[in-house]
Amino acid sequence: MLSALLLIPLLGALAIGCWPGKLTSERARTVSIAFLAVNLIVSLYLLTQFDLAVAGLQFKESLPWLETLGLGYEVGVDGLSLPLLIINSLLSLVAVYASDTDTPRPRLYYSLLLVITFAVAGAFVAQNLLLFFIFYELELIPLYLLIAIWGGAQRGYAATKFLIYTAISGILILASFLGLVWLSGASSFDYSATMAHGLPWIQQAVLLVALLIGFGIKIPLFPLHTWLPDAHVQASTPISVLLAGVLLKLGTYGLFRFGVCTFSEVWVDLAPYLAWWAVVSVLYGSLAAIAQTDMKKMVAYSSVGHMGYVLLAASASNPISFVGTVFQMVSHGFISALLFLVVGVVYKKTGTRDLNVLRGLLNPERGLPLIGSAMVLAVMASAGIPGMVGFISEFIVYRGSFVSFAPQTLLCLLGSGLTAVYFLLLVNRAFFGRLATTTKQAVEQDPVLPVVTWQDRIPVLTLVGLLFLFGLSPSWMTRWIEPTTTTMYDAMPIKLELSIHPAYRHPLGNISAAETVVQTAAVGVSDLADVPTDLAMCSDGDCAL
DSSP: OHHHHHHHHHHHHHHHHTOSSOOOHHHHHHHHHHHHHHHHHHHHHHHHHOOTTOOSOEEEEEEEEEGGGTEEEEEEEOTTHHHHHHHHHHHHHHHHHTSOTTOSSHHHHHHHHHHHHHHHHHHHHBOBHHHHHHHHHHTHHHHHHHHHHHSOTTHHHHHHHHHHHHHHHHHHHHHHHHHHHHHHTOSSOBOOTTTTTTSOHHHHHHHHHHHHHHHHHHTTOTTSOTHHHHHHHHSOHHHHHHIIIIITHHHHHHIIIIIITTSHHHHHHHHHHHHHHHHHHHHHHHHHHHTOOBHHHHHHHHHHHHHHHHHHHHHHOSHHHHHHHHHHHHHHHHHHHHHHHHHHHHHHHHSOOBTTTOBOTTOTTTSOHHHHHHHHHHHHHHTTOTTSHHHHHHHHHHHHHHTTOHHHHHHHHHHHHHHHHHHHHHHHHHHSSSOBSSTTHHHHOOOOOOOOOHHHHHHHHHHHHHHHHHHHOTHHHHHHHHHHHHHHHHHOSSOOOOOSSGGGOSOOTTOOHHHHHHHHTTSOGGGGGGHHHHHTTOBTTBOOO
């Protein structure tokens, strides 16, 4: 089953690359959509066959490959990788569907997009460290080419910067994997969460720090983020959708899977410092976004801030925060993809992303009312408005992290407020007022913008629907995630103690994140202050939320 999921986009890339005769852009796009639609159907079928009662790996496949190197084809999926696998299939289809029908060099363009889909899916299911690294690096060159060939005016600089940063990331990750296998005495690179158990603390710390920096570049976290805004600004809209919605999740997934679970003893010791690192990333990303006048750059910096929430939840190291870690990955994937889609449509119709120029795009007659409404909804989701997926994910993150790191959580909560500030600036400047796309138009004439076609509407409306679907019914997501994350927490040999305040010293072992999620649909983020009172009701490990 998993092999089929990997082979479909790869076969699609081969079919387009080897297509006989001249291949038009429209036909290449149609063929790519067909393969990715089948890929999404297979992913959804995988979801229906997933056994919620089994917390471990499912649909496992194992084949010997290069045994002398310790490399084997070991794949499997659990509640951590399954949601990300489906997002990869969905957003890859969205990216291809949103691509222009007259894209130059279509044979290469669509082949590279399909190769990225294949590589990311392989990384999410790989259970061999060397196999994961191969898939992790496989998306590097295709994405470099997609930025360097189909990007903006400074695409060469942005693509080269991305290549250098990601290459350094890969070197650090490979070095950590090699060191782990060598020091543990393992006979192969087959992954086990217990590989590092028994190693001296200092050796584990060195290996974990290498992973932190390597995956921190990919996430990205401050100050390792500088490649991301340039890459987003220069990349075309479909590539930005893939980059923000899927590729950044390789960093958070890898850090959670191989960092938290493998080096849990050192992770617990470093957790307070990691939580402060998350605070710095959240606040820096938010403040940097406020200073931007380019819509796309503002959204790019917002990604830096919101990915900090993932690190905060992972550092808190309790069952609820672990659910929040995965939920935030999924939530950010939907929201960031929608934001970049909307910004892309605005740029296509107006020719600019400058907030000092754009005005009145919500004009119902001559503007972009549907796209403007979608932007307002995306902004609301990102700012954590109740009823939308962003609120649920951030609430779970805060609920889980507050009991471990109250000061850091409150500072990150400030980041949610700053999110509302910079996106309110964006919406107020670009979508309200008298319609204008240039400074001259704002004074002398009223422009009429081109009509938004269904090619642009369908991906936007699909993602808007998902924001509400998982915002109003979050248990549809947590039911897949929680069994795996709870097992990961239970397997940690050392647990992080709760806050030093006596009210937080009660164990969290029997708290159900699903029960917490159900309640969050009816409460606001301000109710986070009630957490100590709720936890004070715990006795003998049983907590009534």
